[in-house]
Amino acid sequence: MAARITDLIARKRDGGELSSAEIAAMVAPDVPDYQLSAFLMAVVLRGLSDDETRGLLDAMVASGQRVSWPWPVADKHSTGGVGDSTTLVLAPLLAACGVLVAKMSGRGLGHTGGTLDKLEAIPGMRVSLSLAGMRRQVEQVGVAVCGQTPELAPTDGRLYALRDATGTVYSLPLIAASIMSKKVAAGASRLLLDVKVGEGALLPDPDAARRLAGLMVGLGRDHDIDTRALLSNMSEPLGAAVGDALEVAEAVATLRGHGPADITQLCVHQATVLAGDEAVVRRALDSGAAYERYQRWVAAQGGDPEAPLPQAPLVVEVPAPRSGVVQRCHARSIGEQVMRLGAGRATKEDLVDHAVGVIVHRKRGDRVDAGEPLATVHARGEADPDAVAACFEIDDAPAEREPLLLGDVDA
């Protein structure tokens, strides 16, 4: 067996192609980590064909349980960004439109936030649901969002941990198969992929993001999931709030009709793709039905939607160091600052501080006078306003807002 695995690694090293059975043998649990990581590096440098990527996805899905829902449910995945609280808005908004939502989310890592961390900022909210509990809740409230059960695509979990430690994260087919393995195993019949583009995203390059989106749409459709993808701009933070509790408050504001324009636009667009009719989506939002659904959803998972959110003891304004026009509010730097405040994880075991974060008051194209607030820092111990100010570029030249929606992607 060992000799055969070595042959498979060598074939990929030399740019050859593996059959689906060979891919499955390569990522089987009995193959030691050191062989798997050599294979993953060969994949990063040599690529995977579409057939190989399909084979990898199938092997990952087959490694664990596969959920089957009695009704069509919708799911959504974002490739991760800074200040992206759309799931908190989108999930109840869709439910209010009559689209059932059963979604398994992740935690933040690095400079990007994670939906589970945001949900846990809500007092009492449970993010660990059994499949039976999830099903009951979808039936009663129309929406459930929880952490991924380890029974789904465990091989993906193993590969992900290994890729993280071996410099083999950045491979479009590996990313696509990883994301889609969890989605296929989770059993949604309709799926929207929000692929972020720009410096705050996993893939800054738009071409790579477009290829990733196309790959994932193809993989989803292979598995009879009605899969759509859109590209959205992540060069600046989404909305104004970055940090778990601050983003929950912003999501609630959005559901109540007075959220930031960009989050509102993105949520309405996403909901329209999944629900099919923008008028229905707007009505669910404007009528308060979406917010009412949010309250029922949170309550169903043990949370108190009316309870005050955790507040950081230190709230410090970040004054603009000069007058001018904001050229850029760097998403990645803001994400890193918020991580440094305690809201993010350097490793998966770190605890996060839900209260800390940054509220951004100016973004690209906004005028600011010297001394006016660029941002507000919510900190536990020490705030570093200068470091946050350094995330902004201010110049005399005019600057135009960049479009948020960068296009839908077909396979």
Place this chain on the structure above:
Amino acid sequence: MAARITDLIARKRDGGELSSAEIAAMVAPDVPDYQLSAFLMAVVLRGLSDDETRGLLDAMVASGQRVSWPWPVADKHSTGGVGDSTTLVLAPLLAACGVLVAKMSGRGLGHTGGTLDKLEAIPGMRVSLSLAGMRRQVEQVGVAVCGQTPELAPTDGRLYALRDATGTVYSLPLIAASIMSKKVAAGASRLLLDVKVGEGALLPDPDAARRLAGLMVGLGRDHDIDTRALLSNMSEPLGAAVGDALEVAEAVATLRGHGPADITQLCVHQATVLAGDEAVVRRALDSGAAYERYQRWVAAQGGDPEAPLPQAPLVVEVPAPRSGVVQRCHARSIGEQVMRLGAGRATKEDLVDHAVGVIVHRKRGDRVDAGEPLATVHARGEADPDAVAACFEIDDAPAEREPLLLGDVDA
């Protein structure tokens, strides 16, 4: 630390260069195998600069003991071939010329034989010597050949095992650093590298073999070893005998002046490079001094140079299936046949049968009539003469012997 190692892997993945300190950190014992194997795959596909290769060599040497001899000693390394018993001839021949030889050898793996296995075919011969024992023997007999002590370059041992299992063997800088780490640690002051070329060799391609030789010569000279390299032809087996005991008998015949022309030529050439004067070498051979030194050497390591060598119970002729001229006696296929007879190892743990093997009677350019013996198989259980016959190509066209010596290589 883990994050830093991941950064180093990622830099090599992207074609960047690592400092010597970074290379040392990368191959340190506390780095897990799965990170090291991902790095090794990145090296295979991205290469190592000369500076990185030097850094890797130094890290390997520094990982263990380094031998220091009180007198200049010579060492020789062959990259491995089929029927290559030159060490058994060269070592006592050099000693008879007044050149002290202290050599650590390896075992066979795959289709290539190993000097230690051949020595162990001699009844009583010990190949495990302490450094003190080796020194005493060099002082008394002028020659000692034994297995490598695990105290020398242990990091090379770790990397080699990992490369073998992860499809990362074929990298010139990795091969060069691996070979040279053991040579530098073993403390010779004069070193000859016999880099085999052709289908029976580790590197069939002459250009790759020449680059490997140049790399190793440079590395040796960096460490003040008077290093020479030559390329020699390994498209056909060297000599006639392939198999441990059969090769010992052939080496003895060569030392007594009636060995095959090619082995004799190669040994005289190698000895001349290391001893400096062909007339001296020829005299040591012709006078019987080399053979006499062989007897003392074998006796010093507990062996009986006069004892009958192990004999296989089954001796079967391989008749030529047709008349014609031998176009090729494929070295690799012969090596594989001998391995199948029980003389080789598929894994490092396999025991070998010293008695079995093949004697080749015809090589490229030799005429043969149908039914005349192409080879003789020495087998334990079943011989498969047809499989051995299939290692030969016979045709009507004339064919010329290929040159054995393909040139000396400078750094």
